[in-house]
Amino acid sequence: xxxxxxxxxxxxxxxxxxxxxxxxxxxxxxxxxxxxxxxxxxxxxxxxxxxxxxxxxxxxxxxxxxxxxxxxxxxxxxxxxxxxxxxxxxxxxxxxxxxxxxxxxxxxxxxxxxxxxxxxxxxxxxxxxxxxxxxxxxxxxxxxxxxxxxxxxxxxxxxxxxxxxxxxxxxxxxxxxxxxxxxxxxxxxxxxxxxxxxxxxxxxxxxxxxxxxxxxxxxxxxxxxxxxxxxxxxxxxxxxxxxxxxxxxxxxxxxxxxxxxxxxxxxxxxxxxxxxxxxxxxxxxxxx
Amino acid sequence: xxxxxxxxxxxxxxxxxxxxxxxxxxxxxxxxxxxxxxxxxxxxxxxxxxxxxxxxxxxxxxxxxxxxxxxxxxxxxxxxxxxxxxxxxxxxxxxxxxxxxxxxxxxxxxxxxxxxxxxxxxxxxxxxxxxxxxxxxxxxxxxxxxxxxxxxxxxxxxxxxxxxxxxxxxxxxxxxxxxxxxxxxxxxxxxxxxxxxxxxxxxxxxxxxxxxxxxxxxxxxxxxxxxxxxxxxxxxx
Numbered sequence: 001x002x003x004x005x006x007x008x009x010x011x012x013x014x015x016x017x018x019x020x021x022x023x024x025x026x027x028x029x030x031x032x033x034x035x036x037x038x039x040x041x042x043x044x045x046x047x048x049x050x051x052x053x054x055x056x057x058x059x060x061x062x063x064x065x066x067x068x069x070x071x072x073x074x075x076x077x078x079x080x081x082x083x084x085x086x087x088x089x090x091x092x093x094x095x096x097x098x099x100x101x102x103x104x105x106x107x108x109x110x111x112x113x114x115x116x117x118x119x120x121x122x123x124x125x126x127x128x129x130x131x132x133x134x135x136x137x138x139x140x141x142x143x144x145x146x147x148x149x150x151x152x153x154x155x156x157x158x159x160x161x162x163x164x165x166x167x168x169x170x171x172x173x174x175x176x177x178x179x180x181x182x183x184x185x186x187x188x189x190x191x192x193x194x195x196x197x198x199x200x201x202x203x204x205x206x207x208x209x210x211x212x213x214x215x216x217x218x219x220x221x222x223x224x225x226x227x228x229x230x231x232x233x234x235x236x237x238x239x240x241x242x243x244x245x246x247x248x249x250x251x252x253x254x255x256x257x258x259x260x261x262x263x264x265x266x267x268x269x270x271x272x273x274x275x276x277x278x279x280x281x282x283x284x285x286x287x288x
Numbered sequence: 289x290x291x292x293x294x295x296x297x298x299x300x301x302x303x304x305x306x307x308x309x310x311x312x313x314x315x316x317x318x319x320x321x322x323x324x325x326x327x328x329x330x331x332x333x334x335x336x337x338x339x340x341x342x343x344x345x346x347x348x349x350x351x352x353x354x355x356x357x358x359x360x361x362x363x364x365x366x367x368x369x370x371x372x373x374x375x376x377x378x379x380x381x382x383x384x385x386x387x388x389x390x391x392x393x394x395x396x397x398x399x400x401x402x403x404x405x406x407x408x409x410x411x412x413x414x415x416x417x418x419x420x421x422x423x424x425x426x427x428x429x430x431x432x433x434x435x436x437x438x439x440x441x442x443x444x445x446x447x448x449x450x451x452x453x454x455x456x457x458x459x460x461x462x463x464x465x466x467x468x469x470x471x472x473x474x475x476x477x478x479x480x481x482x483x484x485x486x487x488x489x490x491x492x493x494x495x496x497x498x499x500x501x502x503x504x505x506x507x508x509x510x511x512x513x514x515x516x517x518x519x520x521x522x523x524x525x
Contacts, residue, residue, distance in 0.1 A: 169380060173380065174377050
């Protein structure tokens, strides 16, 4: 039972980081970024390439630092190339699905071409095992479980207290009123994408330290993140975070007690049932 | 501060709403705009604030033509537009919305002082500071909207129908508070249906009709109230 909870909390932490970035972009720009999973993959590869002896060999911490800086730039460039040209056009939300899927395919293949298909992994930040309340876990798992809420709280504080964080929420809630306050919409969009990519990159580094790094490593987490965002209620950050942990715990419990093959069936059944009762998601609001 | 609008034309798509409108606002004064619905008052404010592009004409603010500038640039000049029936930011607290009102670079460092000023004019906002904007009553929401506008330390504040849909008692309170705003030295443009309210606030009134200034009332004693009513509602009134 303890190990099920640990597995659920680790996945939940990672889903929450990925989904909150996705939710942020959806809220402010009204588009879904299908290249979000690829951002995660790029974050992991950037950290690996800088840290691993097969790359620059500068060590793990240099790798992580480089990855975070790289992600801010990658998010902005992705926005400028794949999203910005279509903002304000009719059906932008549909066009951006196509452009970001195309970008994701290109970048995934670029990673495959550059780094090859051989599995890679990041070194663990902390090694060894820790026992809490009779449950033994890898120290790295514990680190992820502790770090994610800290990062999510920082995100919440950024959105509540900082000028640019407030601007992101203002544009999401009433874009005309935001423009009348002189909010620099273009700059705010860049910041939104940068923050979103940063969160994806951190999730990528976490996955890279726990599992493997491959060019397609972002696809599965992206799918889960979509579930989380819809389930939590579009545009609600608390809803997204709660949904991330709920979904991960359902998955972990079901994998353990029912089996891994039936887990998606269980997960989707629960989601459909809840969305029938609450069509706007856990903490979603009606569109009025 | 001086605003001179001359020969302004603008509209939506192929529909022209303003047909060569001219008016001006002197420093530290309040100007009232009134007139029938659908004749261009709101469009005029939206054109000045850069939400609607001007087709031709000039909007000269302190010697600089800002016709064609975008909303960000207009706010940066110090012109703040409080939109009609603005819902502000439904899921932000009043305090968050007010803080964000100081987004303009020139206003951000002074946000604490501005907040005190806003709370002294609208004590109700201080009581409601941690409530979400969507939970405010109509009058409180309007106070919040004006307060958010003031946080930007405007040199010209434009209020679009601040008393729209409010009960008479709240309308009076709000009128008094707008008077306090005027006393802080900020220049005002107030659009309202309530001519009495405008007469109490503004030394100069313009009647906007069919997209132009139909009447420029510089000395309100010149014109009896009844004349305005007649002009406004037609001779049947």
